[in-house]
Amino acid sequence: MEQTKQRLLLVDGMALMFRAFYASAATGYIRRTKEGLPTNAVYGFMRYFWDVVQKFGPTHIACCWDLGSKTFRTEQFSAYKGNRSDAPDELIPQFSVIREVMDSLGIPNVSSPGFEADDCIGSLSVKFSEDMEVFVLTGDHDMLQLVTDRTSVIIMKKGHGNYMVYTPESLMEEKQLKPAQIIDMKGLMGDPSDNYPGVRGIGEKTAMKLVQEYGSVDGILSNLDGLSKSVRTKIENDLDMLHLSRQLAEIRCDVELECTVEACCFELNPALVVSKFEELEMASVSSWMGLAVAR
Structure with a gap:
């Protein structure tokens, strides 16, 4: 029997969360639990994320996050990202919720003090691309520098389920540029x-x-x-x-990260996932993931 091709999906958690939040907040309606916890970004994140999982069929997944505003880049240039306003109040509590959701899906949340999510993604792509195909999911065109014969970058475009997948060939064709x-x-x-x-x-x-x-x-x-x-x-x-x-x-690709191939292996525990989405009053998510657990 032919072995399934090993394929790692590296998710730019920050990019997905901001995109999901603003896409739904633009309507003026913020989804909340009965207790008032905003969940619109979590719900939107799952829609984007699950669509990509179905389209690209990864065998392994990791989700990368920024840890804070202080990184080696702010030490080099104090004004780096200094023009960014604080995240909206309704978004802030959702960052910890989405990490809990990733935990329930068995997906490692990866970050490193002093580095950005981009650097974690770059480092994991270099570390794992020798043994498997790597796909990076982001909205950030800076990530195109990570493209290689073994690493493709999926750029989310406007509209749900709309992506451009960059390989060395498509990057050259569209921009006449090499990744570096x-x-x-x-x-x-x-x-x-x-x-x-x-x-x-x-x-x-x-x-x-x-x-x-x-x-x-x-x-x-x-x-x-x-x-x-x-x-x-x-x-x-x-x-x-x-x-x-x-x-x-330049994205750093040499960050020491405690993240193993085994930890990234994507195998859902349906009962755990269903329970998490019930807690967040999002039973519909488990249902369109095909995870309705019989009572």
Whole structure:
């Protein structure tokens, strides 16, 4: 009998939670339990998550989380992500609830002090991709730097069940970029959502053109004489910030994480899952997961 292909799904928990919360909060209605606990993001998270599980059929799953706002990046650049407002009050209690839900599904919640969820995902993808196919589920295009022959990145697009799956081939086809060049692009253009500036005056189009033409930031810096006076001046004026922005953009893939292949093996305990969703007054979730347990 043919053995099932081993396939690991790494979930960007933060990206899914924020997307699920805002998608449902936009209607003005926040789902709550009888005791008043908001659960709209948890419910939305499960819809996105289960759709992907059915589509991609992972044999192993891990869910990665940020731990707090202080990371090695804020030590390098104190304004990193400094423009972000606090999470909405209704969302905050749901972060611990969704982690409990993952526990009930037998899925490890992975995080590491001083690092972001991205770094945990990058490290696990490198650690496990030798032995199995890896899929990363996120809405964050920075993750495209993790794409390899063994690691695909699933970017959630607008609308439920709508994804773009990036492989080295589809990334090259769509953006004419190699995965590592995503880091060089970010170094040049910066990232307003993470609040680091890159080179002032260089936007996405110019950054892409330069990286495509010269291959990397190092390639660009070796050919400054070939650039237009205006672009060259901008780069020379912001050289330190260019190097720092490139460092901030790079996902760390060497974080020591206590997460084994065995721990990620995806096997549901139906009674446990049903009980958790009953507690959250979401019996419909177990039902569309096909987990209705006979009374």
